[in-house]
Amino acid sequence: MDRISELTEQIVERFKTSGYDVNSKEIYKRLKLLIDEFKVPEGEAVRTVTNYLMKELDVPREQLVAVESPLTKIAEIKTPGEWISLKARVVQLWDSSSPNVSQVGLIGDETGIIKFVVWSKANKPPVEEGKCYLFANVVTDSFGGRMQVNVNRNSRIEELDEDIQLPPRELEVVGALIAIQQNSGLIRRCRICNRVLTKDVCPIHGKTEAYDDLRIKGVVDDGENYYEVILNEENVRELTGIGIEEAKAIAMENLDRNSVLSELKSRLLGRYYRLKGNRGERYLIVNDIEFLNMDLEKEAGSLLGRFE
Amino acid sequence: MNEQSRSFRRAVARRVFAFELNEATHRLESGDKTIQVLLPTGEACSRIFFVGVLLDREETRPDSDFWRVRISDPTGVLRGFVGRFQPDALESLLKIEPPEIVAVVSKIRLFEGERGTLITLRPENIVPVEREVRDYWVVETAKRTLDRIENMRRGGEELVELAWQVYNPDLDSYEERVKEAVKTILDQHSAIEAARKEIEEEEEEQEGEEEKEFEAEEPGEELEIPDLEDLEFEEEEWDLSDILGE
Numbered sequence: 001m002d003r004i005s006e007l008t009e010q011i012v013e014r015f016k017t018s019g020y021d022v023n024s025k026e027i028y029k030r031l032k033l034l035i036d037e038f039k040v041p042e043g044e045a046v047r048t049v050t051n052y053l054m055k056e057l058d059v060p061r062e063q064l065v066a067v068e069s070p071l072t073k074i075a076e077i078k079t080p081g082e083w084i085s086l087k088a089r090v091v092q093l094w095d096s097s098s099p100n101v102s103q104v105g106l107i108g109d110e111t112g113i114i115k116f117v118v119w120s121k122a123n124k125p126p127v128e129e130g131k132c133y134l135f136a137n138v139v140t141d142s143f144g145g146r147m148q149v150n151v152n153r154n155s156r157i158e159e160l161d162e163d164i165q166l167p168p169r170e171l172e173v174v175g176a177l178i179a180i181q182q183n184s185g186l187i188r189r190c191r192i193c194n195r196v197l198t199k200d201v202c203p204i205h206g207k208t209e210a211y212d213d214l215r216i217k218g219v220v221d222d223g224e225n226y227y228e229v230i231l232n233e234e235n236v237r238e239l240t241g242i243g244i245e246e247a248k249a250i251a252m253e254n255l256d257r258n259s260v261l262s263e264l265k266s267r268l269l270g271r272y273y274r275l276k277g278n279r280g281e282r283y284l285i286v287n288d289i290e291f292l293n294m295d296l297e298k299e300a301g302s303l304l305g306r307f308e
Numbered sequence: 309m310n311e312q313s314r315s316f317r318r319a320v321a322r323r324v325f326a327f328e329l330n331e332a333t334h335r336l337e338s339g340d341k342t343i344q345v346l347l348p349t350g351e352a353c354s355r356i357f358f359v360g361v362l363l364d365r366e367e368t369r370p371d372s373d374f375w376r377v378r379i380s381d382p383t384g385v386l387r388g389f390v391g392r393f394q395p396d397a398l399e400s401l402l403k404i405e406p407p408e409i410v411a412v413v414s415k416i417r418l419f420e421g422e423r424g425t426l427i428t429l430r431p432e433n434i435v436p437v438e439r440e441v442r443d444y445w446v447v448e449t450a451k452r453t454l455d456r457i458e459n460m461r462r463g464g465e466e467l468v469e470l471a472w473q474v475y476n477p478d479l480d481s482y483e484e485r486v487k488e489a490v491k492t493i494l495d496q497h498s499a500i501e502a503a504r505k506e507i508e509e510e511e512e513e514q515e516g517e518e519e520k521e522f523e524a525e526e527p528g529e530e531l532e533i534p535d536l537e538d539l540e541f542e543e544e545e546w547d548l549s550d551i552l553g554e
Contacts, residue, residue, distance in 0.1 A: 145317075176321075176357050176411070176445075178321050178357050178413040178433070179413065179432070179433065219318065221320060221321045221357060223320065223321065223322060223323045223357070223448070223452050224320060225320060226318050226320055226321070262399075265396075265400075265433075265435065266400070266435060266436070269411065269413075269433055269435040270357075270359065270410075270411025270412075270413070270433065270435040270437045270441065271411070271437060271438075271441055272441060272444055272445075272448075292444065294440075294444050294447075296440075296443050296444070296447065296493075296494070296497050297494065297497065297498070299447050300447055300490050300493065300494045300497075301494075303447060303450055303451060303454070303490055304487065304490060304491070304494075306454055307483060307487050
């Protein structure tokens with residue numbers, strides 16, 4: 001059965017359980033037009049056709065039995081604009097910065113952690129940190145390049161009596177450092193908020209008192225996955241012998257703060273590491289890191305064994 | 309929205325030997341602007357992490373700041389271009405005197421010309437690295453390549469089926485080349501280790517003689533370097549003949 005027939009069946013089924021008979025040929029035709037011809041996303045097409053039918057048959061929205069979106073794991077959320085359901089634990093709640101948002105924060109299951117937003121218009125009772133819920137009929141979205149889920153009017157939040165595990169926060173990675181990003185090396189931070197200054201100006205406090213710090217924002221890649229990592233001064237010093245004082249000396253000698261970054265790049269890029277760190281929403285905050293020390297003869301030997 | 313979110317997700321850097329990448333000719337339609345090629349072992353690839361020997365760098369025209377590079381691993385040679393749109397790679401490239409072992413992070417380009425297609429690199433970073441990094445890279449890349457070969461034999465996945473259709477690769481000969489690469493590295497490694505041990509033993513014997521000890525203050529380094537260069541040179545020759553044969 002093709003995708004459009006599947007969706008058609010879903011819609012027909014939904015109206016049937018509410019006691020209405022609808023013409024499946026008609027629905028199929030409308031869906032096909034929207035999806036194949038006009039390239040409307042599936043979720044929107046289904047909603048459009050459903051709305052049309054409700055108007056046509058004069059069905060009140062409350063009477064239509066909600067069709068549950070498929071239960072999904074957080075790691076599987078990859079494309080925005082899909083209707084899904086999640087069983088997840090509320091990891092953290094943040095202060096909402098907008099009157100349109102009643103709650104915002106992070107939820108997680110055993111596969112990952114994702115940001116969630118509850119619109120004020122959704123009119124839902126608030127969720128609590130640490131508790132587990134079923135988030136039914138929520139919509140995936142991407143904001144600032146990261147995936148999130150939105151809770152809207154048609155969603156349903158139901159407290160669960162389940163113990164949902166979160167992914168281990170500590171992660172061990174073996175891979176190569178393949179990029180070192182902007183704002184690495186010898187940087188300056190704001191005394192008040194510790195944010196990194198660009199051109200000696202804090203994004204919040206403007207021209208302020210500043211202090212020096214050494215860190216690396218980079219990408220470690222193992223050929224299957226990549227991890228955005230942050231190394232602090234201690235990590236950098238352990239790997240290179242360059243701490244904050246040495247970094248300042250290098251900058252002085254060359255009359256250029258960027259020379260520190262060049263030096264670190266030439267010593268760290270392209271090498272393999274074994275590292276342990278705590279996973280944040282985006283970055284892996286590194287605790288321990290060392291150059292990978294491998295017994296070549298043993299590794300190569302066991303590899304050659306695979307040919308037999 | 310869709311495109312934007314995709315551009316934020318980095319492409320993973322694949323580990324692939326030169327011989328395999330050079331055989332890739334099929335561009336995958338990905339909907340956005342990123343260029344992806346299908347590897348003959350059935351995986352999409354738009355970025356690589358590669359460790360090999362920078363054989364030469366040559367400015368395409370005088371003062372153009374556009375450099376042609378050739379980088380070799382034990383299985384073959386990759387060609388690439390570095391220009392002002394790769395500022396990090398350009399800066400470090402100009403400081404390197406080939407031949408030298410380098411780690412390269414690079415995007416892939418596919419030239420489709422009259423006489424067929426050609427894979428070239430657009431390096432984001434080129435950094436001189438130690439021999440141990442190269443050794444590990446060969447082992448890791450061998451492992452990844454074997455995994456892909458096994459995956460091909462199992463069949464079923466969409467890209468795997470496409471690779472069978474497009475390339476119909478001779479997986480046995482692929483395996484043979486991977487095996488050769490690992491052996492080459494292992495032999496070289498053992499030779500160097502043996503030489504190092506010999507030197508250490510000699511040192512111990514000479515320990516009584518004060519003069520000698522003074523002379524060889526950093527014996528490990530001093531004696532290791534000529535060894536290393538010898539071996540690398542051999543490798544370069546081998547690779548050149550490989551190209552001529554093609």
